[in-house]
Amino acid sequence: MHIAEGFLPPAHAIGWTLAAAPFVAHGARAVVREVREHPESTLLLGAAGAFTFVLSAVKLPSVTGSSSHPTGTGAGAVLFRPPVMALLGTVVLLFQALLLAHGGLTTLGANAFSMAVVGPWVGYGAYRLTRRLGGGLLPGVFAAMALADLATYVTTALQLAWAHPDAATGFPGAAAKFLGVFALTQVPLAVGEGLLGVLLFRALLANARPDLERLGVVAPQPEEAR
Template sequence: MNRRNVKKTGLKISILLAYVLGVYIVFPDSAYAMHIMEGFLPFNWAAFWMVAMVPFVILGVRSIKKTVTLYPNLKMLLGMAGAFAFVLSAMKIPSVTGSCSHPTGVGLGAILFGPTAMTVLGMIVLIFQALLLAHGGLTTLGANTFSMAIVGPLVSFGIYKGLNKLGAPRWLSIFLAAALGDLMTYVTTSIQLGLAFPAAIGGVMASATKFMSIFAFTQVPLAISEGILTVMVFNVLSVYSQKELRLLSIFSGKELPSSKQGVKA
């Protein structure tokens, strides 16, 4: 890709981000927002999801520590992945029945650094959003982390690796990884809400299906947009961050080499 194409790609990214931000400004607040808002879950379910996220957070801390210890110059790229998730997931777009949806931005970090590293980044993003933007909450941090920063990255990472092994075009692998990781976040959230608030008729599945149908109207186009945006970001990174991507072995799909092995240019 030459520099002219990179500029065009950068312009497309700016336009897409401006569009999402514009909708957010025009329709700023919703009565019932996703992430799951502060105090919305019963105590037992809030505690359950808080405990469930802990093992993944521990694995993520170890993963990040290993990466930045071996390759300190990847810290900036790691921060960029977190910032990408923060910006996208902070943009709430109205859905139906007073709810709202938003992109998640977790696919990028999951592909770059692995799903457990993205768990830590996603949890940090959710904490800042709860404290600074009143988006989500601290009591529901476990549930929101599990859906957006555990299930979403695992799905994105698995799809990306699986499609790569099947020989799919890289742009398609990235697009589907980001889009389906986004969608599975909302499927998980719907199940969480269904478990906490089962319907009088039909129980958990009826309630979860209702929540899924509510968010499908806005989340499907959002997932597609996020997939396209993630492909664009990777195109830019492939030009300006070739060294970092080589260290992360994004193009080969191999694991990070150990410090003894070193990295071949």
């Protein structure tokens, strides 16, 4: 999902930056409000950002000749809702571009739109739908993590197809090619990320349940069960 520096025409780079900017600005306000109203959330916010940074920095070779990464944004979306992840994910991508040469500065808007905007919203939507259909917390987390990952890569593939249409078949042909580059590696990687999310939330249930209750992720336990 890290589109490298120079891979997008200037008009596309500017357009995606303008598209992502309102989400990031809204996310900044959401983070400020969360920290002001609940200072105890600061540590968990930092952990959500660090989790995204570490997972999305893991570079795995693809059998199609490219590389793939987990994203980690689904976890933060479940904990703090997608607007917060718009800011955290963009900050992560900025540091990765500057420190790790993953992605670029001119492509930051496009990468932020796919990983920090689309991914968290799709993941959170999958989480809410799973819970509404009777699934528990952990199935919801699995759906959030897996589909946030997949949605990010689908968006990236479409961004690249729009910027580099196939000479003969245009956007549809290019989209099929770019989606094919990611699909073989990304589907099992998304499943693995979903399972990792289940393990993460098991640990949070055991060690940070009061935080999960405060954030509305789980219902408060009856006093006699505490």
